[in-house]
Structures are given as C-alpha cells and as structure tokens.
Amino acid sequence: MPRFFFNLHDGVDVRDGEGVVLPDLNAARKEALRGARDIMASDVKQGTLSLDEYIVVVDEQGHEVHRQTFADAIRIEQGRDAA
C-alpha cells in the first residue's frame, strides 16, 4: 500500500517526515480532510480559526497529489435567522 505525506502549511510549514500508509489517493484525500477538520476543531476550542491554512498531500516520489485548504473543509453559515 502506498505511503502519503501530509504537509501542513500554517505559516510555520510543518513537514510530515513519516507519512501514513493508505490504500489509495481517495483515502489520502479523506485523511487530509479529516486532519484539516481535526486541527480546526482544536483551534476553535482555543478560540481561534485560520481558514488560510492548507495541507499538501505528497506521494512517495515527492509529487503533490492533493491539496486541502481549511476553507474548503467546512461550510460556514452566518447571517441567517438574525433576531
């Protein structure tokens, strides 16, 4: 099974030196989405949220195979049902 690397670009550029073994690219996309939401959820609990961050998924040859922005990872609603 292939290994994918999930590099977080959050202004500090956290490189993934270890990667995750996953069945295929589709699974890697899901993992990137999961990771983005997990980090965002944690940040929200701390009272911050940065939609500018993104995760670049790279294969074992070093090629970018997917990119997940935090902005695309969630749907934000605002301005409805204002009392």
Place this chain on the structure above:
Amino acid sequence: MTSDPTLEPMARKLEMWGPLNDDDRAAVLALPYTLKEIPAHGYIVREGDRPTHSCLLRNGYAFRQKIVAHGERQILAVQVPGDMVDLQNSVLRHADHSVQALTKIEVAYLPRQAIVDLAFARPEVGKLMWFDTLVEASIAREWMASIGRRDAYTRIAHLLCEFALRLEKAGLGQRDCYELPMTQEQLADATGLTAVHVNRTLRAMDESGYISREKRAVIILDWARLAQAGDFDHEYLHLN
C-alpha cells in the same frame, strides 16, 4: 531444580504490586503456556472472541483497540513488554475489545483456567493479579480524562510522560530517553486526534525545547515542563 524462566516477566510484573514468596513465585513460573510469535498488526485476541487464554507479552509492544461505526479506530491502551495483556480474559466470558501487535511480538498464551485456579489456590498471587487489572483500569480512566478534557498538546505531552515512566519501570528505557515504537497515526488513534495534528503538535513540542526526537527515540529535555504541559501526575500509575 531450576525453573523454566519463560514466565519470569510475569512474576516480575506481579511483583511491581507486592511481594511473591518463593513458593508463589515458583507456581507462577510453572504455569502451562504456549509460545507464539505474532507479526506487527497481528491479533492476540479479537473483539467478540470467547477467550480460552490470557497472554503474557514477552517482548514487543501491543495495543488494545476498538473500531467505531465509521471504521475509525480508537487505541485504548498500549502494552509494554512484561505486561499481562488480557488478564481480564481469564475471567470475562468474551473479549470486549481487540488486542493487536504494535511491533513483532512474542507472547506466552496461558490457559485461563490455570490462571483462575492459581489465583484462588494462592490468594497472594490472585491479589496481585487483581491489583494488575485495577491499575490498567486506572490508566484507562486517566486516558478518558485526557481525551475528554485535555487539549491536543496536553494529551500528547501526557502520553509521552506516561510511556517514559512505564518503560523505565519495566526496565526498557530511561524516563528521559526511550524508544516509542508508535507511528504518528497510532499516536493519533490513542489520543483521539489525526496524524497531521499529532505531527503539528510534536513539532511544537520540539520547538518548545521540551523534547527532541530522533526517528522513534523520544528524548525528554525538560521533564518538569513537559509534565506541567501534560497536566501529568504519576499517582494514577500506582508505581509505589
């Protein structure tokens, strides 16, 4: 008459909780067993099994896990060499979680009836086995508190401190330098996070100067600060 030393790690583990006299110790070493090598990711016991044996982890590391509805895994505990991995399965009628090898492991399977018979024939041994399962429950409660109420950074710092002490007590490393044979994905499954998040958190810890990492080796540079960051108090381990 020299006894078979194969189950020596079990005797030592029980002695963490109290003394064993010579006869009791010899009786532990004389338990029947079957040795088995299991490759990494292999199962020691599966959730739902009706277990016939408990198992001593002679070397290598194992973990307890459950898979929840959408296929996501929660690692419930990590077992280090010398641990009695599923002593509870000598008494409970079915396995309520799975136990898998983290690394390649060697286990000694012990027939559950033999364990129960020994525990009641020699109550001091039985009491130490009981103590062992209770400490596991204490660790599980602490993990519950971590996953329930600690943030990502604190959870991971806490885990690193816990492993440091458990491995040191098992004679497998120093509290400020040890090998952690877990991937970031496994650490994530143990802390209710994702691998990306674990990676970010470990990097932040490196930057704080609390830890240094070299492949799988974790070097704790500042115990006091890491323990504080991890909200770590060792009492739940019942080590003394």
